[in-house]
Amino acid sequence: MISKVGQIMLYVNNQDEAAKFWTEKMGFSVISEEDNGQGMRWIQIAPSNEAATSIILHNKELIAKMAPELNLGTPSLMFFTENLDKLYNDLSNKNITVGEIVNMPSGRVFNFADSEENYFAVMEKNE
Template identity: 80%
Template sequence: MINKVGQIMLYVNNQDEAVNFWTEKLGFHVISEENNGPMRWIEIAPTKGAETSIILHNKELIAKMSPGLNLGTPSLMFFAEDLDQLHGDLSNKNVKVGEIVNMPAGRVFNFADDEDNYFAVMEKK
């Protein structure tokens, strides 16, 4: 029986730029980097001990290896404790951010990476 989400695959056009975005602008950590011939994958996470991580894959290579695989961006919701501070920090780092909106479950805003993949952040205290 499944008991947790382990890894999320994120297919990107430029892995190095994606690593820079997630580490420099969002404060994620590189957990591991693997190379197997032309295949390269980079595991990132918000903290070193996080139970769930994101694997950055080369979209073009995966498309060639697995035609028909859905390479769309997963709809991810991250949690943060101080939404106002995070929103301001990302804005100051020239990250495309949406306005903070009130939802029934809490305050939330979206942001885009350098490839215009959109993600959301919800305030959880």
């Protein structure tokens, strides 16, 4: 039986720029960084060290060569926040592309783009 989602693979063109975006603009932390010494490098990031799920930043070009059968598209991720308006304003002030706040049956949502123009969504969710 599967007990939780452990890691999400995010294939990016520039790992260092992606890590900078997620840490400096989104407030994530680098949990670990690995390099096998043969060109395979990955960076594990998460909203906090205690997060149940983390994101692994992989080099898209290298993975495409190693495993051409993989779907390297950006996953459709939904993040949760307890204060949507504050996060929306913070991201806007950091010159991050944000979409309009939309009222959905499950709560208010907006999307944002990372430094490579991959889009992700955020929903207001009080835990």
